[in-house]
Amino acid sequence: xxxxxxxxxxxxxxxxxxxxxxxxxxxxxxxxxxxxxxxxxxxxxxxxxxxxxxxxxxxxxxxxxxxxxxxxxxxxxxxxxxxxxxxxxxxxxxxxxxxxxxxxxxxxxxxxxxxxxxxxxxxxxxxxxxxxxxxxxxxxxxxxxxxxxxxxxxxxxxxxxxxxxxxxxxxxxxxxxxxxxxxxxxxxxxxxxxxxxxxxxxxxxxxxxxxxxxxxxxxxxxxxxxxxxxxxxxxxxxxxxxxxxxxxxxx
Amino acid sequence: xxxxxxxxxxxxxxxxxxxxxxxxxxxxxxxxxxxxxxxxxxxxxxxxxxxxxxxxxxxxxxxxxxxxxxxxxxxxxxxxxxxxxxxxxxxxxxxxxxxxxxxxxxxxxxxxxxxxxxxxxxxxxxxxxxxxxxxxxxxxxxxxxxxxxxxxxxxxxxxxxxxxxxxxxxxxxxxxxxxxxxxxxxxxxxxxxxxxxxxxxxxxxxxxxxxxxxxxxxxxxxxxxxxxxxxxxxxxxxxxxxxxxxxxxxxxxxxxxxxxxxxxxxxxxxxxxxxxxxxxxxxxxxxxxxxxxxxxxxxxxxxxxxxxxxxxxxxxxxxxxxxxx
Numbered sequence: 401x402x403x404x405x406x407x408x409x410x411x412x413x414x415x416x417x418x419x420x421x422x423x424x425x426x427x428x429x430x431x432x433x434x435x436x437x438x439x440x441x442x443x444x445x446x447x448x449x450x451x452x453x454x455x456x457x458x459x460x461x462x463x464x465x466x467x468x469x470x471x472x473x474x475x476x477x478x479x480x481x482x483x484x485x486x487x488x489x490x491x492x493x494x495x496x497x498x499x500x501x502x503x504x505x506x507x508x509x510x511x512x513x514x515x516x517x518x519x520x521x522x523x524x525x526x527x528x529x530x531x532x533x534x535x536x537x538x539x540x541x542x543x544x545x546x547x548x549x550x551x552x553x554x555x556x557x558x559x560x561x562x563x564x565x566x567x568x569x570x571x572x573x574x575x576x577x578x579x580x581x582x583x584x585x586x587x588x589x590x591x592x593x594x595x596x597x598x599x600x601x602x603x604x605x606x607x608x609x610x611x612x613x614x615x616x617x618x619x620x621x622x623x624x625x626x627x628x629x630x631x632x633x634x635x636x637x638x639x640x641x642x643x644x645x646x647x648x649x650x651x
Numbered sequence: 652x653x654x655x656x657x658x659x660x661x662x663x664x665x666x667x668x669x670x671x672x673x674x675x676x677x678x679x680x681x682x683x684x685x686x687x688x689x690x691x692x693x694x695x696x697x698x699x700x701x702x703x704x705x706x707x708x709x710x711x712x713x714x715x716x717x718x719x720x721x722x723x724x725x726x727x728x729x730x731x732x733x734x735x736x737x738x739x740x741x742x743x744x745x746x747x748x749x750x751x752x753x754x755x756x757x758x759x760x761x762x763x764x765x766x767x768x769x770x771x772x773x774x775x776x777x778x779x780x781x782x783x784x785x786x787x788x789x790x791x792x793x794x795x796x797x798x799x800x801x802x803x804x805x806x807x808x809x810x811x812x813x814x815x816x817x818x819x820x821x822x823x824x825x826x827x828x829x830x831x832x833x834x835x836x837x838x839x840x841x842x843x844x845x846x847x848x849x850x851x852x853x854x855x856x857x858x859x860x861x862x863x864x865x866x867x868x869x870x871x872x873x874x875x876x877x878x879x880x881x882x883x884x885x886x887x888x889x890x891x892x893x894x895x896x897x898x899x900x901x902x903x904x905x906x907x908x909x910x911x912x913x914x915x916x917x918x919x920x921x922x923x924x925x926x927x928x929x930x931x932x933x934x935x936x937x938x939x940x941x942x943x944x945x946x947x948x949x950x951x952x953x954x955x956x957x958x959x960x961x962x963x964x965x966x967x968x969x970x971x972x973x974x975x976x
Binding site: 401404405408411412415416476477478479481482483484485486487488493640643644645646 | 667668715716717718719737740741745747749751752753754755756757761764765766768769770771813
C-alpha cells in the first residue's frame with residue numbers, strides 16, 4: 401500500500417503544471433540567493449554549503465506546501481473523503497502522500513546543486529561523498545514524517561494553506577538550513593533540537609564540509625520515528641474529529 | 652454480527668455548527684437531519700428522494716461513516732457506523748455525481764490500481780478485477796488515458812468502477828446521473844439494475860423521478876430532515892390518487908397569475924419548472940373537478956405552448972408529499 405500510494409501520489413504531483421513551474425524557477429532563485437549571500441559575506445569557500453542549504457529549503461517548501469497543499473487539493477478534488485473512508489488506518493492513507501512530496505522535493509535539492517554548478521561554477525566537492533546521498537535520503541524521509549505530523553492539522557483545517565504559509569520561513573531559519581544556528585538567539589536552541597529538519601540539515605552540511613555525519617543521521621531518524629508515532633496517533637484522533645466537524649469535504 | 656438488514660437507521664440526527672465573526676463570534680446550528688428511521692433489506696434497491704437541502708447527502712454520509720451522527724444510531728450489515736467504522740467501510744462503496752472524486756492527472760487504470768490497494772483488494776486479484784470492471788463500465792481500451800480528458804459520462808462510469816472494486820455488499824449512489832446525458836443516464840440505470848440483480852444492496856439518491864420509479868424497490872421521500880413518506884413506487888403514486896393534473900407550457904407567467912392559480916377552487920398543489928425561457932406549470936386538482944378552463948382563463952394574455960390533462964405520476968406524488976411537509 402505504501403509503495404503504490406507513494407508512486408501514485410508522486411506521479412500525480414509531478415504532473416501538476418503549477419508544481420512543474422515552481423520546480424523550474426524556485427531552485428534557480430534559491431541558488432542565486434544563497435550564492436550571493438555567502439559571496440557578499442566573504443565566504444567564498446562555503447558556496448557548496450550554501451547551495452546544499454538552499455536545496456534543503458526547497459525540499460522543506462515542497463513537503464510543507466505539498467502536505468498542506470496536497471490535502472487541500474484532495475479536498476477540492478473530492479478525493480479526501482474517498483481516501484479517508486478506506487478501511488485502513490489514517491496513517492497508512494496519508495503517509496504515502498507526504499513521502500511523495502519529499503520525493504518530488506528531492507528534485508529541488510538536485511536542481512539547486514546543478515544550477516549552482518552551471519551558473520556559478522561551484523565545485524561539487526563533498527567531504528563525505530558516500531555519506532551525502534544517505535544523509536539526503538534520511539533527510540527527505542525525516543521531512544516526510546514531519547509532514548505527516550503537520551498533515552494531521554491539515555486534515556482538520558479547511559484553510560490548511562494559511563498554516564503552511566506561516567510555517568515556511570521559521571522552520572528553515574530555526575533548522576539552520578542556510579544560516580548557522582550559532583548566530584540565532586539562544587532561545588531558539590531547544591526548538592531547533594526538537595525539529596528533525598535541524599538534524600537532517602546538520603547531517604547534510606557535515607557530509608558536505610566534513611564532520612561526524614552518522615550521529616546527526618541517527619538523531620534525525622529517531623526524531624522522525626517519533627514524528628511518525630505522534631502523526632499516526634494524531635491522525636486517528638483528527639480523522640474522528642473531522643467526521644464530527646464535517647471538514648473532510650469542502651462544504 | 653450479520654443482520655437481516657443491510658442498512659438500519661434509528662432516530663438518526665445530524666446538526667452542523669458554524670462560527671461567524673472574530674470579535675463577536677456567533678455560533679449557528681443547522682439541523683440537517685432530524686430523526687430518520689428506515690431499514691433496507693439485503694439486495695434491495697432503495698431510493699432516497701427529496702429537494703435540495705432536504706438531508707439526503709447528510710443521511711448517506713452518516714451511513715457511510717463520513718459524518719458522525721449527533722443523535723440516533725445506524726448499522727450497516729449489523730455493524731455500528733460510529734463504533735465499528737472499519738467493519739462498515741469494508742462492506743460499503745460510495746459513488747457520487749459530478750466531476751470530483753478522481754485523480755484527474757492519473758489514468759483510469761492508475762486511479763483503479765490506487766483505490767484497489769487502498770480498499771484492500773488482494774494484489775493477485777487486482778488485475779482481473781480491474782479488467783472486469785473496465786468491461787462492465789465500458790471503459791476497456793480507454794484505461795490508459797488521463798481522467799482529465801474524460802467526458803462527464805466516462806468519469807461517472809469510472810466512479811462506479813471505483814466504488815465496486817472491493818465488491819461492496821452495500822453501494823451508496825448519491826445523485827450518480829447528475830449532469831449525465833440521456834444515453835449515458837440510461838446505461839447507468841442499466842448498470843445499477845444489474846448490480847441489484849446480482850445481490851448488491853443499493854441506496855440511491857436522485858432528483859429524477861423516472862429513474863427512481865424505474866429502479867427502486869422502495870422509496871423514502873425526505874424533506875426538512877425527516878422522512879415524509881416511505882413505500883413502493885406504486886404506493887407512493889397512490890398518494891396522488893383522486894387527483895388530476897393539468898400541465899401547461901407558458902412563457903413569462905407573472906407571480907400574480909401563479910397565486911391566482913393556487914386560489915382556484917379544487918386546486919391542491921401547483922409547481923413551476925423553468926427550462927430556459929419556458930415555464931412548465933403543473934396544477935394538481937381533485938379528480939372530479941375540471942379546472943382546465945379556469946387555468947386557461949387565469950393565464951389569458953400569456954403566451955402558451957402545449958396544454959395537457961393527465962393522470963398523476965410518481966413526480967406528482969412527490970410534489971404532493973414535499974408540498975405537504
